Amino acid sequence: MGKKRIIAKSEETSQKQSSNANPEGEVLGVQETHKTRKEGRIYIFSSYNNTKMSLTDPAGNVIVNVSAGAIGFKGARKSTPFAASKVAETLSTAAKNKGIDRVDILIKGIGSGRESALRSFATKGMEILSIKDITPVPHNGPRPRKVRRV
Secondary structure (H helix, E strand, C coil): CCCCCCCCCCHHHHHHHHHHHHCCCCCCCCCCCCCCCCCCEEEEEEECCCEEEECCCCCCCCCEEHHHHHHHCCCCHHHHHHHHHHHHHHHHHHHHHCCEEEEEEEEECCCCCCCHHHHHHHHHCEEEEEEEECCCCCCCCCCCCCCCCC
């Protein structure tokens, strides 16, 4: 790898950019690299063994993942409502740092941490736009076993 070249701006290009500027001084045609996200989605997965939560943007791209095991809970304590509330508090502080204050909540699973996680988001000052339960429910289930013949 050789030396890197640094290209200096000429006066013509700087004049072109200033002509594209609107009255507030912003340059038109240049996109900001950091978007401020106001809305997002929170996916809560609560099983008998763990509670996992993901913060995504409205398109579904994951921003932050947190689980009870990642916070430091081990064994049977991961599935408790207390662990779920701690996971929700961690995720809400991460959301505040990212600039997200309005969320849609999608809950999946049948664990004991569902309600406590939801209450934690409400007490942390997150504006909840909607709550949706996306737990999969079988329509008819698998084929039953053969009858046992003795």
